[in-house]
Amino acid sequence: MMTFLNFFISGISLGSIYAIIALGYTMVYGIAKMLNFAHGDVIMVGAYVCFYAISRFKLPPLAGVALAMIVCTILGMIIERMAYKPLRQAPSLAVLITAIGVSYFLQNTALLLWTSSPKVFPSIIGRGAFKFEFNNFLLEGQLSVSHVIVLTIVTCIIIMLCLTWFTGNTRMGKAMRACSEDKGAAQLMGINVNSTISMTFAIGSGLAAIAGVLLCSAYPTLMPTTGSLPGIKAFTAAVFGGIGSIPGALLGGLLLGVIEIFAKAYISSQLSDAVVFAVLIIVLLVKPAGLLGVQRPEKV
Amino acid sequence: MTYAIVTVAYIIFQVMSSAGLLSSSMRGMLVPICAYMVMAVSLNLVVGVLGELSLGHAGFMSVGAFSGVAAAVLLQNIIPIAALRLTAAMLVGAAFAALAGFIIGIPVLRLKGDYLAIVTLAFGEIIKSLLNNFYLGVDSGGLHFSMLTDNTRLLAGGKLIIRGPMGISGIQKISTFPAGFALTLIALAIVFNLVNSRMGRSFMAIRDDRIAAESVGIDITKYKMMAFVMSAAIAGAAGCLFAMNYSTIVANKFDFNTSILILVFVVLGGQGNMLGSIIAAAALTILPEKLRSFSDYRMLLYAVVLIVVMLGTNNANIRRFFEKLNPFNRNKDEDEAGED
Structure with missing residues (x-):
């Protein structure tokens, strides 16, 4: 029972990271209808910036994270401006290839900048852990939850709350929802669709920086390819929960993380990816628009 | 037209190769180029003609590669002639890949659009994980296989063919450039005949308007499945050709990046345009090699070329400029514009 709880908590923590990354995918997809394959690599850039800020320039961790967020936000906007904006009217596959x-x-x-040798990411809040002793009839033994896990889960919750408030209550957030609903109508209502899309990219990339730092705090090897597999999995999580939906990204991310950790623990560590993707396929067969996705009726 | 260009290119390269004009690295790339061309043609059948995005095409390539090579090893004593053995291996590879395509097609083709794409991605990853943990051995008692750990318990004198994450090693390199050329022509012949048949017209009807196609009585699932299985079979043969060119092959070679690479060939060459796919596959496989003089910067340049080409081909001004420049190209450009 205790090991089960431990696995469950690390699953939730991994899932929180996936959820934060999935948010970037889902927001961009919801509004620009494109799969931003470069998102996983923005995560990697964020992690590197934070790594150098902390270990080379001896900045405090919080400043490092803030710097990473600023750099990633700017990077996201530059990418959007240079590579995606000229392709607004192009077929979606062209945009996909550009993203690749x-x-x-x-x-x-x-x-080129940082070489291929893996860097060991410094822990941003130490490697300590909260330890809980249980001694009742249901639970027995010690539950240890590392600080990084707590930080990850708390950050994820805060981000979710902020985003829900942002999309529900601010002008910009409402504009985003309007654009993802119907771009043409939004434009007619006086919403600047282009700047709204740029804004979405900026927010998504800023979140990617946080995800990168959290990811590397939990799994401290940093390489130029660090972001790609979590990127793919987070994208899967976004689809899992219903792409375009913010609560869906959270739910999908958490479920994916828990399933992955359980598959690793109870089935086989080599086959965990296969199990994760198999669950995804089954979910999509039962609910073709994802768990929280809205299935729109087709008009002829 | 396409056949002629491919044949001429083949003859030029064959002459250059025998005259010793090609560097050894270029000679080594001839077979992979053929394999990628065939892959691009087969993916173009799904993406360009059927209009569904598949992100797991490397999975079929890998099924074809592993089953084909295993067949070649088993047939080593039965069929002594290398070319015949290669043909048999490719057929086995194609058959297994077609089977995989059929099994995957059942759930996948119920979905559409981006959801279909993500499920093909998922299947590609599942195939990779499974093959990474698959052990196959042969001894006097027949074939033995197991998952995860090597439990094949071979008798003395038995031989382990597929060794999980180690893949298959000690492959006899029986793939040749002429064989690759032949496979390319066969793939083209199959796809062209298919596209110009009742079946191909149904594919395109589904691509252009699914609902209209359904209302005139086209069985969408059936035709989608046909395209999918056909494409998987061709990809399997290509995978077999590809694997037989190397002495070692591992499942990780056929990952998501390979699928994407093939998709890049298709999109860059023009969806539905087979010649375009072939040229793009050849050019993009040679390009990193030619950029070798830039050493560290070559993949960076490759990325930049990719982005610039995509931006350029989708820019109305540049496209109009090329139309003026080349009157023969007008039809093709109008076709592309029509797809937007």
């Missing part, structure tokens, strides 16, 4: 090009570009720039 951007992803290669970021990975290889990172390879």
Whole structure:
């Protein structure tokens, strides 16, 4: 029972990271209808910036995270401006390939700047853990929850609350929802669709920086390819929960993280990816628009 | 037209190769280029003609590669002639990949659009994980296989063919450039005949308007499945060709990045345009090699080329400029514009 709880908590923690990354995918998809394959690499850039800020320039961790967020936000906006904006009217596959090009570009720039040798990411809040002793009839033994896990889960909750408030109550957030509903109508209502899309990219990339720092705090190896697999999995999580939906990204991310950790623990560590993707397929067969996605009726 | 260009290119390269004009690295790339061309053609059948995005095409390639190579090893004593053995291996690879395509197609084709794409991605990753943990051995008692750990318990004199994450090693390199060329022509012949048949017209009807196609009595699931299985089979043969060019092959070679690479060939060459796919596959496989003089910067340049080409081909002004420049190209450009 105790090991089960431990696995469950680390699953939730991994899932929180996936959820934060998935938010970036889901927001961009919801509004621009494109799969931003470069998102995983923005995570990697964020982690590197934070790594250098902390270990080379001896900045305090919080300043490092803030710096990473600023750099990633700007990077996200530059990418959007240079690579995606000229393709607003292009077929979606063209945009997809461009996104892949951007992803290669970021990975290889990172390879040149920071070499391929893995860096050990410094812990931003130490490697300590909260320890709980249980001694009742249901639970027995020690539950240890590391600070990083607590930080990850708390950050994820805060981000979710902020985003829900942002999309529900601010002008910009409402504009975003309007654009994802119907771009043409939003434009007619006087919403600047282009700047709204840029804003979405900026927010998504800023979140990616946080995700990168959290990811590398939990799994402290940093390489130019660090972001790609979590990127794919987070994208899966976004689809899992229903792409375009913010609560869906949270739910999908958490479920994916828990399933992955349980599959690793109870089935096989080599086959955990296969199990994760198999669950995704089953979910999509039962609910083709994802768990919280809205299935829109087709008009003829 | 396409056949002629491919044949001429083949003859040029064959002459250059035998005259010793090609560097050894270029010679080594001839077969992979053929394999990628065939992959691009087969993916173009799904993406360009059927209009569904598949992100797991490397999975079929890997099924074809592993089953084909295993077949080649088993047939080593039965079929002594290398070319015949390669053909048999490719057929086995194609058959297994088609089977995989059929199994995957059942759930996948119920979905559409981006959800279909993500499920093909998922299947590609599942195939990779499974093959990474698959052990296959042969001894006097027949074939033995197991998952996760090597539990094949072979008798003395038995041989382990697929070794999980180690893949298959000690492959006899029986793939040749002429074989690759032949496979390319066969793939083209199959796809062209398919596209110009009743079946192909149904594919395109589904691509252009699913609902209209359904209302005139086209069985969407059936035709989608046909395209999917056909494409998987061709990809399997290509995977077999590809694997037989190396002495070692591992499942991680056929990952998500490979699928994406093939998709890049298709999109860059023009969806539905087979010749375009072939040229893009050849050009993009040679390009990193030619950029080698830039050493560290070559993949960076590759990325930049990719982005610039995509931006350029989708820019109305540049496209109009090229139309003026080349009157023969007008039809093709109008076609592309029509797809937007």
